Amino acid sequence: MEIKEHIITNPEKLLENLNELHPSDIAHSLKKIEKESSEDFFFILKQIPEDILGEVILELPDYLREDSYDELSSEKLTEIVYELESDDATDIIQELEEHNEEKAKEVFNGLEEEDKQQIEWLSRYEEDEAGSYMQTELFSANLNETIKESLDRLTLGKEEEELINIHQVYIVDNHKKLIASILLEDLILIDFKKTYQEVLDSHDENRFKANIVHDKEHIDDVAKKFEKYDLNAVAVVGFQDMLMGRITSDDILDVIEENATEQMYQLAGVDDDFEHDDNLYVTAKKRGYWLFLNLGTAILASLVIGIFEETLQAYVALAILMPIVASMGGNAGTQTLAVMVRQLALGDIDFDNSKDAIKKEVFISLVNGFVFAVIIGGIAWFWFNTAMLGVVIAISMIINLFSAGFFGASIPLILKKFDIDPAIGSTVLLTTVTDIVGFFSFLMLAKIILL
Amino acid sequence: MEIKEHIITNPEKLLENLNELHPSDIAHSLKKIEKESSEDFFFILKQIPEDILGEVILELPDYLREDSYDELSSEKLTEIVYELESDDATDIIQELEEHNEEKAKEVFNGLEEEDKQQIEWLSRYEEDEAGSYMQTELFSANLNETIKESLDRLTLGKEEEELINIHQVYIVDNHKKLIASILLEDLILIDFKKTYQEVLDSHDENRFKANIVHDKEHIDDVAKKFEKYDLNAVAVVGFQDMLMGRITSDDILDVIEENATEQMYQLAGVDDDFEHDDNLYVTAKKRGYWLFLNLGTAILASLVIGIFEETLQAYVALAILMPIVASMGGNAGTQTLAVMVRQLALGDIDFDNSKDAIKKEVFISLVNGFVFAVIIGGIAWFWFNTAMLGVVIAISMIINLFSAGFFGASIPLILKKFDIDPAIGSTVLLTTVTDIVGFFSFLMLAKIILL
The missing domain is CATH 3.10.580.10 (CBS-domain)
Incomplete structure (x- = not known):
């Protein structure tokens, strides 16, 4: 039979077809039905046969899983857990424990001795150990x-x-x-x-x-x-x-x-664990921590600009052009960072060939540094009709793209050396570098050359 | 037997252990050996038994695969292809065709009629069709x-x-x-x-x-x-x-x-296909295209700043604080973008629930907008001892974080609606928005309120 998604959003139809559907499809259908009416959701939930209900619940999003634990009796939950494979049974018991310890105990005590032993044993593994992913049912x-x-x-x-x-x-x-x-x-x-x-x-x-x-x-x-x-x-x-x-x-x-989701999120400063929280304030708070770090970086950059207050006063064109160098450095650095973080995770880059990786990134960023130095130098010259302004922004572009490549490649490696996940923290450290180097080099050169 | 990597960097030892090693380990060992001496690499390559050589070659990086095609005779390559499963055989023939059409023809013609048919047939599938991933050997x-x-x-x-x-x-x-x-x-x-x-x-x-x-x-x-x-x-x-x-x-x-690598790279403006190119200028050029787009965005932002030349001249503190609002908007937008792009790819967000997703993102960014408005408003007030400067930057922060959330959520959805991969182009479009809104709202409010 062709594998096809079957999402049924009509409650009666879903009930009729429960036996034909894959648990994953039932869960997706329930999710849509719950949006319209939580009564329908609970009604159908209770009609699902115990031998597949556990698998359906495991496919529901967190908040609906918790609603299900509240709604279903301890006896029913015991039957569900009994029908599941050991690893899934353990997951449900552990989640139930966090949500409602009393109920978790009741469910656990209702199980057969053998199941209890397996769950106790599997619960002892840490979240990221192979043991917590294994199922004990085997031939x-x-x-x-x-x-x-x-x-x-x-x-x-x-x-x-x-x-x-x-x-x-x-x-x-x-x-x-x-x-x-x-x-x-x-x-x-x-x-x-x-x-x-x-x-x-x-x-x-x-x-x-x-x-x-x-x-x-x-x-x-x-x-x-x-x-x-x-x-x-x-x-x-x-x-x-x-x-x-x-x-x-x-x-x-x-x-x-x-893992891929986690990495992508970490680079962007998002914590996957809190993205699906029921309470949006919690999600906002977690993202806010990251923004707070970035505010620190931005203020640092402003302090650097502040050093050159007089230069800016004397030459307002500098304020207009100033963000370009920092922005280009940030973007080139992000490219390098994405490549380094991903290849470190995939094992394509390790400490053995880290020098080659840094050299490669520095070479690429220097090539683009020279190309964009010429382009932006020309633009600045014609825009403000000052050749030396073009020279200033061109040199500053080369310096900043070089440091974007060098630090973009080194920061993840250094973090990894200290056993810190390179995806966490790399972005904020790199932005600090490219902002500060970008603003400082541009304004310092302007002060020396133009004034 | 426990699964363990066996990388052997001593050429003689590798030769002795060829029969014990997994093709993937042989390939990784060869890669390290080639760094020291390409002579050793070619010498060992020719000693590897034909029945596993194909699998070894498939695990080598692009540039070493091409070197291998050059070094091995058409007869040897034919034997290798003959030993492979149909999908892998087709991959090698297709790659060889791009590299050396003459040799590819010789190899192909040396195969048995049945293999020829299968390869011809598998070659007809597009790169992303299920057919090009299947193997024809089955029970x-x-x-x-x-x-x-x-x-x-x-x-x-x-x-x-x-x-x-x-x-x-x-x-x-x-x-x-x-x-x-x-x-x-x-x-x-x-x-x-x-x-x-x-x-x-x-x-x-x-x-x-x-x-x-x-x-x-x-x-x-x-x-x-x-x-x-x-x-x-x-x-x-x-x-x-x-x-x-x-x-x-x-x-x-x-x-x-x-797919995960591709998505992460696309968000950062990197094209995976050209990252492993032998010629670093090609990689630099591909990354340069992206930087060029970003240069356009940065210049647009500069033009916006340019509108307020007189305001900046009158009030240099504005130039110092200006990057903060744009930078915070950029970071908040990146968070939203990463979540949207990934969840669209995983199917957790679709057009059915897109409104909820936008609402969620706007809510989160508004919460953080108000929080950071208060923080940065206070800082600006004390730093420059001007209460109204604090008001200006605070309002501008709220406006920009709101647009970061709104556009960060909408842009990927709109791109997807037009059948464009949301990971491509989202970042550059969003940066344009957060930069322009960031600079314009801040300087415009300053002009109205402060002057």
Whole structure:
């Protein structure tokens, strides 16, 4: 069937089609319906079968998720959590805890012992550790089992809808240590009567090696491995290579998308965590912090201009042309910054080749510095009919574009050296440089040459 | 085995370990070795076995890929292309065509008839069509075949290393029309003696529906479907649902990463296509185009300032404070722009909820407008000991932050309405607005209130 979005904004129609729709489409439809009537939203929410309701809730925006937690009973929420995979179940319990601790406890206590253990265990991982992204549901088999025996378990797991999205069998020894992994595309061709030990013995030892990451590894590093080695799924192991869970490519798609958003926002001075807040004052406040830093920069630039009060008084053309140099420096610096920050994140630039990167950026900005020096020099000369004014702005343009390239390339590297995310803070530091160098060089040269 | 990068910068050691390393690691090692000695680079390149050399070359940066095409004979290149999957083979042939048409022809003519056809066929797709991302190697079976028969073909395909990364069998009728798809995790549990027709007949008709995209679909839309529906692989169909190929999640990871880079670069005025050019003058020229647009904006702003030459002459404090309002507007506008552009790309904002988005941005910028009006108004008053100067800059701050929010939200939406990528051009248009509104409102208010 062709994959197509099905967004249904008519409440009755949505109810009729609940069983046909993907949870993600139901969530999107609900979002639109809630805009018109929150009554309809809650009415439909309660009609959604428990086995997909959890997935629907996870696709809702924050504020609707919280409304849902309020509206649904603890019993219903328990059923929903029970139906989810371990990683999603943990996410909901953790979110519910922040929102309504009492209810979270009730839901948690209503779960089966095994689920409780898994959630407790997954909750212990930090937000950015591989462990907090893994699901514990996977298809594993003991070395001494026959393939047939393990497949009977797969059948059971599939009937209970516990095992989905299975690409390989993970083979463990009696201590749950991960020994190997056989892709289903290989397993399906092997004689099912063999034990896994026999299968491994009759092949090269590297033939069925598993792709492993550690549970404490940073999720960004895991994502890089997926990209670099074109992976589909990895096994997550803990202490002494014990098999803990697995991470699949759909989780990694989300990680990559979120990281890219975060980076783009950080360069612009926006904090993604507070962008979706219910309370717009909170969003405004968070953005305001950044603007406050920029106000500091702008005032610093004004102080620099203030030094040349007399020069400006004597020659008002300087005030008219003054913003051009600073603005060009800011824009050239932003270009360099975007390239550096992104390539540092992608691993294309590292400390080994950082000198080459700086050289490249300085070269590019100098080339453009000379080109725009000639252009703006000519314009200033004709505009104010003063050749020396052209010379002043031209030299200042070269100086400022040079520093835009040099500092635009160095600032992210220096921040990274100090283990600060280069996307945070780079912009404000660079603007300070290009503003101050831009205004100072232009007005200082004018004072020396023109007066 | 734990997934770890293995970069070997010692040429002899790399040669010894060629068979152990992932093509991606070999490529990264070669890149480092080439920096020290291009002789070593070429020497090792020629020692790499043909069955992985293609994958190594595809992971090299552009300039080294071109060097490799020059260095390797047409015969060797033909063998390399022969070993690759159809989509990668097509990429190499197309790139070679641009670089050395003669050699590309020789390589192409040396291929087997079937490979030639596939490459010709894949070459016909536009760069951003799903078809150009698909690989034609897949595991398919006819309705009338038994599972056993099809698995014998899978065995063969795996022995020839033609079929890897297989997650499902695609079931087609006699006209190659795609009928269904069975995941290996289901297939492995079914009696292999059955024909596919029998399997389909004994299940609900939706049980084995295939996830389908069309060959002419935009790859970005395909990527969105992967994310939204947590897909692993999709079948690509052409005219009359004929099965053409498949796209897997590793291809989509690259698409998402590249799109994010492109967006971030576009907002900063950088063209990704020319960033990796061998010739730095080309990169500088491309960045220069953008700076040229910004020069236009800056000169426009200067013209606005020029209108108030007499006001500035009478009151030099205005020249000192002038950049603050424009700079704050620029920064607030950049915040809004980043959020709008990214959320438009992710589909979180569309034309349905665009009014809400504009309202939100205007609200946020007005809140910050009032806050910073008070702060900067106070500073200006004390700094120059003139209360009315504080009033002027405060009002101007509110006006400019309002227009930053309003235009920062509207410009991307308007561009999108005209089918222009919102990331391109938004920044320059917005800077024009915030600069002109910033300088004009400040100086005009000063002229009216102060003089």
